[in-house]
Amino acid sequence: MTTQGIRWFWYASPQTFFPLAGKIARVCAVLAVIFALAGLYVGFLVAPTDAQQGEAYRIIYIHVPAAWMSMFIYVVMAVWAAAGLALNTRLSFMMVRALAPTGALFTFIALWTGAFWGRPTWGTYWVWGDTRLMTELILLFLYFGVMALQAAIDERRRADRAGALLAIVGVVNIPLIYYSVKWWNTLHQGASVSFTKAPSMAATMFTGMILMALAFWTYSIAVAMVRLRCEIVETQ
Amino acid sequence: MIFPAVKTIVRRDLLLALRRRSDVATALLFFVIVASLFPLGVGAEPNLLRAIAPGVIWVAALLSSMLSLGRLFAADHADGTLEQMLLGAAPLGVVVSAKTLAHWLVSGLPLVLIAPLIALQYDVEAGLYGVLALSLLLGTPVLSIIGAIGAALTLGLRGGGVLLSLLVLPLYVPVLILGAGSVEMAAAGLSPEGQLLLLGAMLIVAAVFAPWATAAALRISSE
Numbered sequence: 001m002t003t004q005g006i007r008w009f010w011y012a013s014p015q016t017f018f019p020l021a022g023k024i025a026r027v028c029a030v031l032a033v034i035f036a037l038a039g040l041y042v043g044f045l046v047a048p049t050d051a052q053q054g055e056a057y058r059i060i061y062i063h064v065p066a067a068w069m070s071m072f073i074y075v076v077m078a079v080w081a082a083a084g085l086a087l088n089t090r091l092s093f094m095m096v097r098a099l100a101p102t103g104a105l106f107t108f109i110a111l112w113t114g115a116f117w118g119r120p121t122w123g124t125y126w127v128w129g130d131t132r133l134m135t136e137l138i139l140l141f142l143y144f145g146v147m148a149l150q151a152a153i154d155e156r157r158r159a160d161r162a163g164a165l166l167a168i169v170g171v172v173n174i175p176l177i178y179y180s181v182k183w184w185n186t187l188h189q190g191a192s193v194s195f196t197k198a199p200s201m202a203a204t205m206f207t208g209m210i211l212m213a214l215a216f217w218t219y220s221i222a223v224a225m226v227r228l229r230c231e232i233v234e235t236q
Numbered sequence: 237m238i239f240p241a242v243k244t245i246v247r248r249d250l251l252l253a254l255r256r257r258s259d260v261a262t263a264l265l266f267f268v269i270v271a272s273l274f275p276l277g278v279g280a281e282p283n284l285l286r287a288i289a290p291g292v293i294w295v296a297a298l299l300s301s302m303l304s305l306g307r308l309f310a311a312d313h314a315d316g317t318l319e320q321m322l323l324g325a326a327p328l329g330v331v332v333s334a335k336t337l338a339h340w341l342v343s344g345l346p347l348v349l350i351a352p353l354i355a356l357q358y359d360v361e362a363g364l365y366g367v368l369a370l371s372l373l374l375g376t377p378v379l380s381i382i383g384a385i386g387a388a389l390t391l392g393l394r395g396g397g398v399l400l401s402l403l404v405l406p407l408y409v410p411v412l413i414l415g416a417g418s419v420e421m422a423a424a425g426l427s428p429e430g431q432l433l434l435l436g437a438m439l440i441v442a443a444v445f446a447p448w449a450t451a452a453a454l455r456i457s458s459e
Contacts, residue, residue: 085452134409134413138409141402141405142406145403145406148399148403149389149390149399152394152395152399153393158457158459161456162389162453165385165389165449165452166385166403169385169449176410
């Protein structure tokens with residue numbers, strides 16, 4: 001086994017990971033503040049006003065990164081859940097517990113900002129017929145379900161494993177959210193950014209969005225690490 | 237090995253249900269009562285009732301099938317039969333599938349059969365009964381199969397019923413949308429084929445994969 005391999009397993013123990021988690025949390029918190037300030041500056045002061053939507057479009061600097069994070073955190077959470085069930089590591093289950101509230105928060109922010117964006121542009125806060133909205137709402141319920149299940153079971157081992165299994169089952173929803181704008185042509189517009197082609201928006205808008213996404217990402221890591229430390233202190 | 241096990245479990249569960257007939261009847265009555273409450277709540281305007289009928293019937297079916305999920309493993313868990321099934325030679329996934337099948341025969345199939353009667357109350361066109369029954373026939377097994385995961389996860393928990401609804405109802409949403417959607421499509425004079433095919437596809441995928449998850453959940457819950 002290589003040294004790399006040994007270090008991975010070295011940090012798989014909650015006790016040894018505890019100080020590292022503190023360092024990661026501090027670095028990511030600082031990065032998150034820097035990225036957020038830069039992102040908000042570019043988004044609100046540098047980027048031009050949208051020709052069709054006016055100033056209302058600027059909510060995408062919060063909305064789109066939050067929506068990305070809501071899906072991404074769920075997948076990461078499910079991967080940790082699978083790792084926990086497969087390898088039986090305590091730290092993996094703690095990661096599931098640490099990530100779920102942040103994921104739920106971003107899902108809620110995505111829905112909330114989406115509603116406020118929808119009011120001036122679509123003329124309504126909420127559309128029941130839209131698949132993207134429905135699947136995102138289901139995602140919020142899935143986060144709540146995982147957290148509620150973990151909270152309802154007193155015995156910690158069973159709580160962790162049951163929550164992990166539910167998280168894995170809920171993964172079926174993620175492709176539905178991602179492809180909902182492609183498969184069903186309902187109200188929500190298609191993706192403005194993709195991996196395969198150039199973004200269909202001004203370069204400064206794109207920069208602002210990416211900066212905000214980085215801010216949210218580092219924020220999520222920082223918060224998850226802090227929560228992980230609490231979990232470790234609570235259980236060890 | 238597998239088919240005798242399925243046969244035995246299905247027959248046993250059906251026999252148990254037959255001995256406790258009131259349990260079965262309660263879920264069915266719940267379905268009828270919920271469906272009957274809507275006209276009292278929203279008013280007796282016939283056009284409105286005709287329009288909401290597919291949705292109301294589907295929501296009532298969903299709630300009724302969710303309420304009966306608690307029975308799926310609870311009795312076996314309480315008297316220790318479940319532990320024997322976990323230890324037994326038959327693969328747990330097969331046991332779970334057989335139990336789910338028996339559960340659907342008792343709690344899902346009656347809904348399919350009685351739904352046209354509710355549709356009659358709502359003055360739905362007679363031509364739509366077939367689509368409604370077919371959509372329920374394809375959809376209610378999916379509800380039982382997915383619900384079994386939630387039933388296994390919440391086995392033996394305090395307040396398991398409310399928790400179960402929180403876990404299971406979000407996963408039921410696609411079935412509800414497709415099921416009610418197929419009847420609405422037919423009512424609008426379009427072909428409901430697309431929705432029904434999707435429901436069938438969901439049934440196949442759920443029947444193949446969900447029993448694994450249920451089996452894993454049962455092992456977690458009875459450790």
